[in-house]
Amino acid sequence: MQIDPGQLLDDGFVILKNVVPPERLDELRASFETLVDRQQANWARDPDDPGCFAYAAKQPRLAFQTVIDAATANTVEFCLHEHTLGVSRQALGTRDVGLKQMILLCNPETAYGPDLWHRDVSHGPTNNAPLAGLQADMLANGPSSVQWNIPLYDDDVLWVVPGSHRRLNTARENQELLNDPRAKLSDCRQVRLKAGDGVIYINTILHWPSNYSTRLRRIIHLRYTSFGGQLYPYGSRFLWEPGFVKHLSPEGQAGFRRFIELAEREDDRIEAFYRAILDQDPEAFRQALALLHPGQTGRMVCVVLLSKLARRIGALKRPELANLPERERASAVGEQTFSIGNLEALARRFTPAETKLLGQRFAPLDSRLQTETEHFVPSLASKPSRWAQEHMPADFDLDDFIASWSQAA
Ligand SMILES: [Fe+2]
Structure with a gap:
């Protein structure tokens, strides 16, 4: 076929x-x-x-x-x-x-x-x-x-x-x-x-x-x-x-x-990407990004997607979730019970302190991904939101992201 x-x-x-x-x-x-x-x-x-x-x-x-x-x-x-x-x-x-x-x-x-x-x-x-x-x-x-x-x-x-x-x-x-x-x-x-x-x-x-x-x-x-x-x-x-x-x-x-x-190879690359950000190492960051997103155009989209994934990992690391049954842990972070293990496997690669620091490193990008007021786009959301739904942050490229790490630290 x-x-x-x-x-x-x-x-x-x-x-x-x-x-x-x-x-x-x-x-x-x-x-x-x-x-x-x-x-x-x-x-x-x-x-x-x-x-x-x-x-x-x-x-x-x-x-x-x-x-x-x-x-x-x-x-x-x-x-x-x-x-x-x-x-x-x-x-x-x-x-x-x-x-x-x-x-x-x-x-x-x-x-x-x-x-x-x-x-x-x-x-x-x-x-x-x-x-x-x-x-x-x-x-x-x-x-x-x-x-x-x-x-x-x-x-x-x-x-x-x-x-x-x-x-x-x-x-x-x-x-x-x-x-x-x-x-x-x-x-x-x-x-x-x-x-x-x-x-x-x-x-x-x-x-x-x-x-x-x-x-x-x-x-x-x-x-x-x-x-x-x-x-x-x-x-x-x-x-x-x-x-x-x-x-x-x-x-x-x-x-x-x-x-x-294939998924484990990708998680190795994601870990290298996050560690480069934690280490504030621009060269290692660019290398890890090039493996995850070989195309030169669109790499900032990959960074945004991985910033959102970092948030999900951060949510999963909250101490109050540690002793909950799997079903409740999954529900607390909006995951499916029959697949939360995939996210937990990635989360286990990082300490709670590391995921917290990662959240801080992504904070300036996060604020660029939010608008001042709520907006609603039919077909993309069920209710108004401040999170950018249509447009990437203007005037914020990889160099700006790298520069923002030290502002956040
Ligand atoms: Fe659909």
Whole structure:
């Protein structure tokens, strides 16, 4: 199966036929249904079971890797298929690709109707660089991640605005979204998928879940991130931990071992980056940054993303969290229970004093990432915020960041 990476970059999405090979559709439907039944039994016993992020809500989501066994391992192994991982590698232009997230999106039990138009990037103290920065980084260096919807039954819920991943909202879009954020926008397009087809997309695209109805919906929803491209991916940390890997075939286990190696190599680089900042060593900082973000253009976006990651680590190091159960620690820092171990592994590389000092070093950048008054951008946030959502700090480059370390110390 081939994808045209240029089409993905131009339009922000590409529809592919028979991503699930037709002869495998029944088998995958049966396995996923077994997992839905298993998770529903878990939820009935414990509504906070970590396999769920929103069972009672408009769009139940099943972190299906948490409930597989050997008989249903084909669900996870499908994420390593040439049509999923293989096509994602083509789209990202590197073999060094990791699977960030695998979930099954399901229909609700009662009809909810249309949801909000949005882009899959939230902005705040612990998330993401401003959208125009992410977009400029992508245009200079290529996409850093791709997302998939692969329905097991015909599906036409998703709408997109082609090309909107390359730009901010237009004034007209903002007006339309302020009028009704749940209605059709001008120039949008419905994504009509037959069972087993897939849409691969860049998730900064403006998109709309147009109808959460009770019609049977089973969407394999995947996200792959690049570990070998020219840029550092936003939201790169894996939303799974490897407990389930023992159920996979030897080839499947090898595939996930490779993902873990890639993530550990990246954590080594992130540690070197933070240590250079702690040591106030500009040369080591520039070297570490060049490994994380080889492309010359857009390195400040990487710095912003890592400043936000440092905040999440700092939050996790708070002494009052140390003795809480995992579920409560995860909830206190806005992480998922079934993946908080990934963030904790990085956090363990630093002492509380180091994470505190790191926070101080990033403080001048943090203040540049906030506006004087709250502002609201439809599709990017649910409420007004002071955190910059659209624009990178003006007149603040790598040299300014390096100079700011001593101001903060
Ligand atoms: Fe979305």
